[in-house]
Amino acid sequence: MDWQKEDLKYIWHPCSQMKDYETLPPIVIEKGEGINLYDINGKCYKDVISSWWCNLLGHCNPRINEALKKQVDTLEHVIFANFSHKPVITLCQELMKVLPEGLCKFNFADNGSSAIEMSLKMSFQYHYQTGNPQKKRFMALTDAYHGETLGALAVGGVDLYSELYKPLLLDVIRIDGPDCFRCPYGKCRDNCDCGCFEKAEEAFKKHADETAAIIVEPLLQGSAGMKVYPPLYLKKLRELCDKYNVHLIADEIATGYGRTGKMFAFDHAGVSPDIMCLSKGLTGGYMPTAVAITTQKIYDAFYDDYLKGKAFMHSHTYAGNPLACSCAVEVLKILKDENIIEKANKRAVYFNQIIKEKFLPLKNVGEVRSIGLINAIELVKNKETKEPLDSTKRTGYQIYKKALEKGVILRPLGDVIYFNPPLIIEEEDMDFVTDIALECVNSVLT
Numbered sequence: 001m002d003w004q005k006e007d008l009k010y011i012w013h014p015c016s017q018m019k020d021y022e023t024l025p026p027i028v029i030e031k032g033e034g035i036n037l038y039d040i041n042g043k044c045y046k047d048v049i050s051s052w053w054c055n056l057l058g059h060c061n062p063r064i065n066e067a068l069k070k071q072v073d074t075l076e077h078v079i080f081a082n083f084s085h086k087p088v089i090t091l092c093q094e095l096m097k098v099l100p101e102g103l104c105k106f107n108f109a110d111n112g113s114s115a116i117e118m119s120l121k122m123s124f125q126y127h128y129q130t131g132n133p134q135k136k137r138f139m140a141l142t143d144a145y146h147g148e149t150l151g152a153l154a155v156g157g158v159d160l161y162s163e164l165y166k167p168l169l170l171d172v173i174r175i176d177g178p179d180c181f182r183c184p185y186g187k188c189r190d191n192c193d194c195g196c197f198e199k200a201e202e203a204f205k206k207h208a209d210e211t212a213a214i215i216v217e218p219l220l221q222g223s224a225g226m227k228v229y230p231p232l233y234l235k236k237l238r239e240l241c242d243k244y245n246v247h248l249i250a251d252e253i254a255t256g257y258g259r260t261g262k263m264f265a266f267d268h269a270g271v272s273p274d275i276m277c278l279s280k281g282l283t284g285g286y287m288p289t290a291v292a293i294t295t296q297k298i299y300d301a302f303y304d305d306y307l308k309g310k311a312f313m314h315s316h317t318y319a320g321n322p323l324a325c326s327c328a329v330e331v332l333k334i335l336k337d338e339n340i341i342e343k344a345n346k347r348a349v350y351f352n353q354i355i356k357e358k359f360l361p362l363k364n365v366g367e368v369r370s371i372g373l374i375n376a377i378e379l380v381k382n383k384e385t386k387e388p389l390d391s392t393k394r395t396g397y398q399i400y401k402k403a404l405e406k407g408v409i410l411r412p413l414g415d416v417i418y419f420n421p422p423l424i425i426e427e428e429d430m431d432f433v434t435d436i437a438l439e440c441v442n443s444v445l446t
């Protein structure tokens with residue numbers, strides 16, 4: 001059977017111009033192990049983007065496999081209104097041990113965007129029910145990414161995804177966020193007092209009274225091209241939110257679970273959000289699930305006699321799915337038993353060092369930025385002026401195609417090449433994938 005041909009007969013792939021598949025047909029994967037994926041012809045691909053950032057502990061991790069197999073013979077799913085089960089309760093107990101202080105009420109969904117939608121509705125309804133019905137707008141940062149459903153897309157700020165749909169979207173208050181590579185204040189990331197925070201202060205002064213919440217990707221704006229900014233920004237934001245009674249929503253869908261070197265990105269700032277959304281790493285990349293976690297204070301604003309009409313009437317059919325929760329419980333166990341984050345942080349030093357050595361000397365590399373095991377290489381036309389490459393040349397995409405031939409999955413964000421590997425990647429693989437990436441960058445940019 002020609003699987004590629006059959007695929008194209010039926011499938012409309014996500015985030016793709018399907019015409020591109022004429023020259024780059026879908027790669028049909030048969031099996032996975034660790035950071036390796038194998039296609040139906042036995043060719044190996046190094047998955048250094050963790051299959052869209054969700055695979056945390058390697059493909060077909062034996063411990064997660066075992067947990068899932070055990071659960072599937074016990075209970076696959078049950079309605080979550082008025083019913084519960086051990087895996088979801090255990091998951092909450094275990095998460096409580098690692099979450100930022102104050103987060104203690106868990107509302108489940110089945111994908112990241114849905115958790116974002118839920119957090120926006122939750123925040124609006126809180127204010128509505130606590131005497132502030134005028135608070136019905138949201139603030140978000142430039143270049144933000146929060147998912148693709150209409151509400152999530154509205155708070156997002158990446159034009160590639162949202163421009164066309166603007167007539168359908170909420171009118172969001174957009175704040176110029178941190179841009180540490182092209183800092184308009186002439187500062188650098190590791191040594192600044194977040195001068196750019198004045199933009200947030202201005203927006204709060206003007207709009208706080210009509211604002212329910214501000215949503216941010218803490219420390220790392222992933223889809224924007226792995227843009228990294230300092231924890232001080234979050235600390236300041238916490239203070240500002242408290243001052244103006246605006247909720248701080250942390251979209252930790254991509255940053256949670258050790259991706260930034262700590263369990264959650266907010267841990268770097270030592271403050272807590274009012275609502276935190278988790279999804280990608282939650283089940284180790286096994287099952288689609290998500291959760292919006294909030295405080296007792298927000299929860300209490302919904303708690304009353306039924307006829308008062310204060311309940312949060314929001315549901316997803318697969319909320320709290322037991323298979324997903326059993327994977328998620330095992331993921332937390334593995335992180336703890338095997339000291340995964342601590343070990344990853346040690347190898348992250350090596351990874352960042354070889355990437356800097358290999359790529360910084362290139363004439364088209366504007367910056368190498370890193371946080372945890374995530375490393376991004378921003379390609380530019382001119383190193384001094386930081387002028388971007390001509391995006392119509394699709395340089396990143398050419399590099400992606402070359403690297404695929406050589407068995408490495410890079411999938412750049414525009415002209416930003418990045419690595420966001422499973423936390424278990426070993427040094428040998430780091431050497432290999434960075435060598436291939438270097439070869440491909442050089443061959444496309446000469």
Ligand SMILES: *Cc1c(COP(=O)(O)O)cnc(C)c1O
Binds near residue numbers: 113147148253254
């Ligand atoms: C992936 C992602 C989402 C959306 O999650 P989906 O499960 O794809 O809907 C939201 N926010 C961030 C930061 C993400 O990386």
